[in-house]
Amino acid sequence: MPATGHVLTEIRRARRLSQLDLGLQAEVSARHISFIETGRAQPSRDMLLRLSEVMGLSHRDCNRLMNAFGYSPVFSDMSLDDSAMLPVREALQIMLDKHNPYPAAVLDIEWNLLMSNQAMQDMMLALMPKERLLQSENMLVLLFHHQGLRPYLTNWDTVASLLLRRLRLQLSTQPTAGLAKLMDRLLSMDPPRDWQTPSPDSWEGPMLTSHLQIHGQSLNVFSTLSSFGTALDAGLQELMIESYFPADEATRRFFEGTAIG
Known part of the structure; x- marks a missing residue:
């Protein structure tokens, strides 16, 4: 063929x-x-x-x-650092800054961390040493690593299982070599048993909530993923803006009234 x-x-x-x-x-x-x-x-x-x-x-x-088939590309594919992407970077920074004091980050299609706001940086540094963050800027790898975010998530099995299923679905529609490599890596990092099967008994409320332990305090957060709906650039279309929100009043007060560090 x-x-x-x-x-x-x-x-x-x-x-x-x-x-x-x-x-x-x-x-x-x-x-x-x-x-x-x-x-x-x-x-x-x-x-x-x-x-x-x-x-x-x-x-x-x-x-x-x-x-x-021998035709030129229809869509551009520029780096976020390209000068033509300056308005995009500025827009992303505005969205990130406006989301303070709650964490927010910009991720690429393979869940690599590209940008983050101050609240996100403070939270990550409060949970992990800086050298750990420098070793991997992939959010899913950090979440699965035993020296990353994993020990701080009390419902890690539920969160990790859902993310693996989401990544599997992403691979079915965006079968890239990078995503396939990421899936293989996560599956080699002691994933939850039976992650393929949803467990409704572990779900609480209308959205998946991550239960974190920070400075001895229990925090409950959920996140949203946003994208550029009118993007005409391949890389820009793939960007995800992950924004975290408090799932209860105690968590809201913690982020709004406490400097993490």
């Missing part, structure tokens, strides 16, 4: 679509999809854009599909 068609086959199968399913959604015949994948037909740029749209591809996967 030609390398070009193989990319479409790989992406289609990752989304659990048959050639018939994809053809029906794109309003072309399954035979035409087969011809594209076997190299018997060269799709137009517009056809690839249509296939990308109906499969719900990320900007990065759309670019990858375009490149495979």
Whole structure:
């Protein structure tokens, strides 16, 4: 099978679509999809854009599909440090600063820490020595590590299990080598037994709450993940802004009235 068609086959199968399913959604015949994948037909740029749209591809996967068939990328892919991304960095910093005194951070698609507000930095340094933070800036690795956040989470099994299931789902729609490597690493770090099976008995309230022990005080927080809904850059589309909120009044008072350190 030609390398070009193989990319479409790989992406289609990752989304659990048959050639018939994809053809029906794109309003072309399954035979035409087969011809594209076997190299018997060269799709137009517009056809690839249509296939990308109906499969719900990320900007990065759309670019990858375009490149495979000899077309230029549709979306830019700039580093957050690029000069053209200055307005984005400024917007992110505003969002992070406005969230103080509660922790907030900016993560990439592989859960690497890119930016954080003062409350996040103070909380992390209160829980771990600086040298530990410098060894790994991946939030999931820090959460799973026995010398990271793991000892401070009294409901670590519940939180870790949910994050593994979320990462597995993320891998099904964004099957990148980096995410696959991250999953393998987490599974080698003594994961919870039966993490694949949800345990409703351990759930409390309308959202997953992390139970932390900081300075001998029990804190309960939940988090939200936000993204840029109108991003036209591959990297920007993948950024996640994780914001933490107090789940009870005692936790709110702690963050609002106590300097962590």
